[in-house]
Amino acid sequence: MKILHTADWHLGKIVHGVHMTEDQRFILEQLIEIIKEEKPDAVMIAGDLYDKSVSPTDAIELLNDILKSIVIDLKTPVLAIAGNHDSAERIEFGSSFMQKEGLHIIGKFQCPFKKVVLEDEFGEVHFYLIPYAEPSIVRYVMKNDDILTHDDAMKAIVNHIRDHEMDKSARNIFIGHAFVTNNGEPSDEETEGERTLSIGGAEYVSHHYFQHFDYTALGHLHRAHFVGNESIRYAGSPLKYSLSEEHHKKGCFLIELDENGLKSIHKREFAPLRDLRTVEGSLEEIRKHPKNDDYVFVKLTDQHAVLHPMEQIRTVYPNAMHVTRKREQPTSLDKAERLQLVEKEKKNQIELFQAFYKEMTNTGLSDENNEFMKNLLNEIFVKGE
Numbered sequence: 001m002k003i004l005h006t007a008d009w010h011l012g013k014i015v016h017g018v019h020m021t022e023d024q025r026f027i028l029e030q031l032i033e034i035i036k037e038e039k040p041d042a043v044m045i046a047g048d049l050y051d052k053s054v055s056p057t058d059a060i061e062l063l064n065d066i067l068k069s070i071v072i073d074l075k076t077p078v079l080a081i082a083g084n085h086d087s088a089e090r091i092e093f094g095s096s097f098m099q100k101e102g103l104h105i106i107g108k109f110q111c112p113f114k115k116v117v118l119e120d121e122f123g124e125v126h127f128y129l130i131p132y133a134e135p136s137i138v139r140y141v142m143k144n145d146d147i148l149t150h151d152d153a154m155k156a157i158v159n160h161i162r163d164h165e166m167d168k169s170a171r172n173i174f175i176g177h178a179f180v181t182n183n184g185e186p187s188d189e190e191t192e193g194e195r196t197l198s199i200g201g202a203e204y205v206s207h208h209y210f211q212h213f214d215y216t217a218l219g220h221l222h223r224a225h226f227v228g229n230e231s232i233r234y235a236g237s238p239l240k241y242s243l244s245e246e247h248h249k250k251g252c253f254l255i256e257l258d259e260n261g262l263k264s265i266h267k268r269e270f271a272p273l274r275d276l277r278t279v280e281g282s283l284e285e286i287r288k289h290p291k292n293d294d295y296v297f298v299k300l301t302d303q304h305a306v307l308h309p310m311e312q313i314r315t316v317y318p319n320a321m322h323v324t325r326k327r328e329q330p331t332s333l334d335k336a337e338r339l340q341l342v343e344k345e346k347k348n349q350i351e352l353f354q355a356f357y358k359e360m361t362n363t364g365l366s367d368e369n370n371e372f373m374k375n376l377l378n379e380i381f382v383k384g385e
Contacts, residue, residue, distance in 0.1 A: 001120040003173070004035065005253040007046035007219030008237035010085065012059030014051075015241055015276075016321040018295065021058045026273040027238045028066045031252060034268050035074055038254055042118055043076055046219030046235065047083025047132055047177030049091060067103060077102035079116055082131040083177040083219050109133035111141050112165060113157070122259040124170040128161055128213075132177040132220075150203050151184050158209040166212065171261050177219040178205045180227050180234075207232050214261035223248050224267065231262050240276035243297050274319060280326065283309060287316055295319050299326040305352040307359060349377055 009028070013020045035043065050059060070076050080103075082088045092107030106114045106129040116127040138153035139145065142160070147153050154176075166172055181187040184206030207228035210216040216232040222245055224236035235253055240246065251269035255262065276295040279286060282302050296317045300309060302325070313320045353373055357365050365373070 001042075001118065001122075001125055001171075001257045002038065002040045003215075003255045003257070004038065004040040004043045005046065005217045005233070005235045005255055006031065006043065006238065007177075007217070007235040008048045008083070008222055009045070009063075010048055010051040010237060010239075010241060011062055012051045012055045013239075013241055015295070018319070018321065019058075020239065020241070021056075021062060023239055023273045025062055025065075027250075027270050028062070030270050031238070032066070032069050032074075034252065035070060035076060038268070040076060040254065041120065042127075043070055043078045044127070044173075044175050044217045045078065045080035046175050046217045047081050048085045048219055049080060049083070050086050052085065053087035053090070055090075071098075071101055071103045075102070077116075077118065078104065079127050079129055079175060080105045081129050081175055081177060081219075082107040084132045086132075088131060088133075104129065106131050109137055109141055111160065113161060115165065117170075120257070122171075122257075124167070125173060125257060126167060126170045127173045127175060128165075130157060130174065130176045150178060151205050154178060154180075154205045154209055158212070162212050171214045171257055172212070174210055174213045174216045176216065179203045179220055180205045180207050180210075180216075180218055180232065182207055182228055184208075214257065215255055217255075224251065224253070230265060233265070238270055239272060240295075243276070243278065246277055276321075279317065283312060286313060289316050291316055291318075293317075293319055295321050297321055298323040300324070301326050305355045307355060350374060 009024065011021070011024055013024070049063060067078060071078050082091045086107065088107035088109070090107070091105060095103070095105045095107070098105070104114070104116050109131055114129040116129065118125050118127070133141075133153070135147050135149055135153045138156065139147035142156055144156050147156055158174075161174075179187075181204050184204045186204060210232050214231065218227075218232065218234045221234045222237040222241065224234055226233040233253060236248060236250060237245070238250055238252070240248060240250065249269055250272070251267050254266045254268060256264045256266075274294050277297070278299060279289075279296045280299040280301065283300060283306055286298065294317065296319070298309075298313055298317070298320055300306060300323060309323050310320060313323060350370075350373055354365050354370070
């Protein structure tokens with residue numbers, strides 16, 4: 001059996017004021033082409049289909065179009081769960097009658113858990129669809145007062161499946177949405193595009209709980225990677241949604257099972273309509289770049305004041321998202337060097353304000369106001385020291 005694993009579509013996502021729907025449609029049409037080429041027996045979507053619980057109309061229409069293409073046109077079953085960004089109730093609407101067409105979407109946490117059974121020449125494959133749920137909900141539904149954290153919740157869920165529902169003669173796959181790490185230890189995998197699941201370290205879940213499954217399809221973390229062993233895996237998001245994802249290789253996984261369980265894992269990478277990346281250099285250098293539609297975060301190396309940098313940058317990069325000034329500072333300074341650096345910084349700030357004042361009033365800063373600004377900046381920098 002061949003199964004495609006994807007997750008974290010975040011339809012309706014807005015990045016620095018830019019609606020990503022066009023880019024998402026472009027990438028999901030690539031997913032459709034991969035399904036046509038690879039002909040998987042099922043598609044798993046491990047949560048966060050939407051970016052917000054109440055999604056915009058264009059995001060809903062896009063999801064409708066993509067699911068229709070996969071399930072109705074390509075006759076490929078879809079097994080999807082709600083993530084922490086989704087509305088469990090909304091995403092589950094109509095799921096009871098859509099199952100007949102091969103669309104299995106589970107939004108609300110329930111026990112006994114939703115199990116979908118598919119067959120190949122070697123027998124049955126059991127898919128356990130476990131949507132994201134807060135520990136308090138899992139505690140209530142499972143009537144287990146010992147559940148306090150996400151780790152407690154996942155341990156209880158997996159133990160229940162293993163002890164009461166799992167058929168060990170079949171091949172078993174877990175679809176979930178959680179922050180799974182090695183041994184449940186803290187991890188720096190979370191990116192700016194992900195929403196923290198809880199306060200402190202209580203969100204981490206140990207990978208050990210999934211050892212009884214032939215494959216664990218996870219969502220939530222946006223970088224594609226495995227945890228503990230190769231059968232416990234995040235597909236990652238199909239697009240870069242923050243600068244912290246700049247170096248990610250986005251795509252989906254194709255999982256093959258034989259009679260003994262997991263046989264192979266193959267990644268198919270996506271080519272985005274526009275990349276999201278960093279551009280660094282002086283404004284003069286950047287203005288000489290060839291025109292490019294990528295989403296760029298610009299780091300200017302200019303040491304002098306720059307007026308209207310974004311307007312100038314967008315003549316070359318019309319989709320530029322953010323501009324900052326790169327400041328190189330020594331890591332270790334003695335007192336004299338530190339004072340020199342502070343004086344230089346104050347001078348730069350005064351020059352910048354003088355240029356701004358002239359731009360706004362068409363007149364220069366008076367001696368009195370210039371002295372006032374020097375004193376004000378001096379007070380600020382002294383406090384900063």
